[in-house]
Amino acid sequence: MNPFPPLDPRQHLDPQVVEQAMLWIVALQSGTSDASEHAACLAWRRLDAQHELAWQRLAGLGHGLRESAGPLPAAGARRLLQARGVSSRRNVLKGLAGLGVVAMGGLSVRERLLLPELFSDYRTATGERRDLQLAADVRLQLDTHTALDIRGDAAQREVLLSLGRLLLEVGAGPPLRVRTDDGWVHPAPWSKLMIGLAEGTPSGTRVQVLQGSATISPRHGPSVPLAAARQLLFDPRAAGRIEALPASASAWTRGLLIAERMPLGQVVAELNRYRSGVLRCDPAVAALPVSGSFSLDRPDASLDLLTRTLPVRIQRVLGYWVSVVPA
Amino acid sequence: MLSTPSLHRVVGELYAQHHGWVVQLLRRKLGNQDQALDLAQDTFVRILRSEQVPLLREPRAYLNTVASRLCGQYFRRQALERAYLESLAALEPQFLPSPETRLLVLEALDAVGQVLDGLGARVREVFLLSQLDGLTYPQIAERLDLSVNVVQKAMLKAFRHCYAAVYEA
Numbered sequence: 001m002n003p004f005p006p007l008d009p010r011q012h013l014d015p016q017v018v019e020q021a022m023l024w025i026v027a028l029q030s031g032t033s034d035a036s037e038h039a040a041c042l043a044w045r046r047l048d049a050q051h052e053l054a055w056q057r058l059a060g061l062g063h064g065l066r067e068s069a070g071p072l073p074a075a076g077a078r079r080l081l082q083a084r085g086v087s088s089r090r091n092v093l094k095g096l097a098g099l100g101v102v103a104m105g106g107l108s109v110r111e112r113l114l115l116p117e118l119f120s121d122y123r124t125a126t127g128e129r130r131d132l133q134l135a136a137d138v139r140l141q142l143d144t145h146t147a148l149d150i151r152g153d154a155a156q157r158e159v160l161l162s163l164g165r166l167l168l169e170v171g172a173g174p175p176l177r178v179r180t181d182d183g184w185v186h187p188a189p190w191s192k193l194m195i196g197l198a199e200g201t202p203s204g205t206r207v208q209v210l211q212g213s214a215t216i217s218p219r220h221g222p223s224v225p226l227a228a229a230r231q232l233l234f235d236p237r238a239a240g241r242i243e244a245l246p247a248s249a250s251a252w253t254r255g256l257l258i259a260e261r262m263p264l265g266q267v268v269a270e271l272n273r274y275r276s277g278v279l280r281c282d283p284a285v286a287a288l289p290v291s292g293s294f295s296l297d298r299p300d301a302s303l304d305l306l307t308r309t310l311p312v313r314i315q316r317v318l319g320y321w322v323s324v325v326p327a
Numbered sequence: 328m329l330s331t332p333s334l335h336r337v338v339g340e341l342y343a344q345h346h347g348w349v350v351q352l353l354r355r356k357l358g359n360q361d362q363a364l365d366l367a368q369d370t371f372v373r374i375l376r377s378e379q380v381p382l383l384r385e386p387r388a389y390l391n392t393v394a395s396r397l398c399g400q401y402f403r404r405q406a407l408e409r410a411y412l413e414s415l416a417a418l419e420p421q422f423l424p425s426p427e428t429r430l431l432v433l434e435a436l437d438a439v440g441q442v443l444d445g446l447g448a449r450v451r452e453v454f455l456l457s458q459l460d461g462l463t464y465p466q467i468a469e470r471l472d473l474s475v476n477v478v479q480k481a482m483l484k485a486f487r488h489c490y491a492a493v494y495e496a
Contacts, residue, residue, distance in 0.1 A: 006493055006494060009494070013494075018490060019487075022483055022486045022487065022490070023483070025486065026479055026482045026483055026486065029457060029464075029482070030463060030464040030465075030475075030479065031462075031463020031464055031465065031466070032463065032464065032465065032475075057490065057493075057494065058486060058490065061458075061486070061489045061490065061493065062457075062458040064439070065439055065455075065458045065459060066458065066459060067435070068435035068436055068438065068439045069435075069436070069459055072432065074455075074459040074460040074461070075460070076414060077436065077455075077459055078452070078455040078456070078459050078460065079410065079414075080407055080410050080411055080414070080436055081407075081436060081439060081440055081443065081451070081455060082448065082451065082452065082455075083406050083407060083409075083410035084403045084404070084406050084407035084410070084436070084437070084440040085403070085440065085443070085444070085446075085448060085451060136458070136459040136460055136461055137461040171461035172461045172463070173461055
């Protein structure tokens with residue numbers, strides 16, 4: 001596996017162009033550049049195909065580096081790379097003697113080429129939540145019953161969400177967007193947001209911005225900006241009304257459901273997503289308002305909790321088919 | 328440049344005359360016969376792949392250079408593996424990555440390390456803080472107690488080096 005696949009390797013670039021591209025990338029990655037510098041850099045890239053290729057090659061170096069860190073946290077990968085840099089035979093032998101093993105050493109070049117690619121699909125089971133460090137600047141948490149694929153390239157990374165919900169934190173790396181059947185979500189650098197597929201009516205993709213901001217681009221409609229502490233639902237045609245984000249919206253990331261006068265039917269529907277088997281709520285009690293905090297990791301205990309404060313009881317058939325019915 | 332069959336012939340002769348000597352050289356450096364045999368093999372493969380016929384006036388000096396470079400890479404790789412194993416030792420068993428994943432991580436990091444080889448520790452740290460951690464230059468400057476100007480120069484140096492390693496090798 002080569003983390004630095006050369007981009008169009010036969011094309012020789014004028015060293016002066018490469019040098020100029022380096023000045024641009026260093027200026028833009030400094031974290032102190034403004035919008036006008038970004039625009040000027042973009043104009044320079046569009047001036048000549050060589051400019052663009054030089055830019056892409058340099059951006060690709062950083063991308064390759066982050067890719068290679070894979071699931072490791074940035075600090076860990078950095079420490080390992082520094083440790084590799086200061087090797088000496090004595091240290092190595094000492095270290096290996098301490099461990100008593102020589103692990104994975106001395107693979108031949110031929111064997112190295114036969115290794116499979118890193119998998120790119122992630123999935124959670126019902127009731128499972130999972131953290132993922134996609135790159136140094138991209139952290140994800142997958143909610144229960146969620147599926148996503150990683151797509152794109154150095155210039156445009158893409159997370160394809162096909163099921164469930166995720167929490168996304170991005171730093172200042174190359175652009176990243178999230179795609180669903182409804183369209184695209186483009187988080188701004190240093191943003192934290194939740195993106196989920198809403199089933200039922202109305203259906204669509206729900207975007208909730210906790211920090212930073214994002215741009216929502218419905219597949220066939222105009223883009224809209226979304227600021228922190230705001231949420232909206234969009235479908236392929238248009239983005240819906242922007243609403244204030246309830247403080248409890250991110251509770252699921254901590255394994256909690258926080259209800260503030262939430263209809264019982266909705267509470268049960270939420271718990272159902274974390275529980276295998278059939279869980280239904282009798283329409284006669286579905287409108288009862290519920291307040292409290294419930295564990296998503298132990299949905300059955302949460303159901304029992306409901307019976308303490310509400311005039312309901314839990315009817316269990318074989319533990320699998322569960323109904324919330326009037327007491 | 329000589330044609331490929333001729334390159335094969337030259338390397339074949341090198342192999343016949345000097346393979347035993349290269350193994351001995353590597354065994355002294357590595358202290359291990361199996362590793363020495365592996366790296367000796369890699370030494371000749373490296374020469375074949377370079378597609379440049381070496382000048383044969385000083386074949387052993389040349390072989391020594393190639394073999395020593397491979398040896399250095401091998402030690403650096405070992406240091407990386409050791410650091411990685413140490414970092415895994417802190418993990419609960421259920422979070423341990425599979426052997427396949429470990430190998431892929433090591434391969435990828437080692438390949439990155441080879442591109443970074445030759446950069447000083449400080450330039451490398453600056454580059455990694457920027458590219459891996461996503462820190463801004465003022466943040467890196469503060470963290471490493473440098474001026475922003477020095478950080479910027481280090482970044483340019485690192486980009487020049489990595490570009491040359493990938494595109495001008």
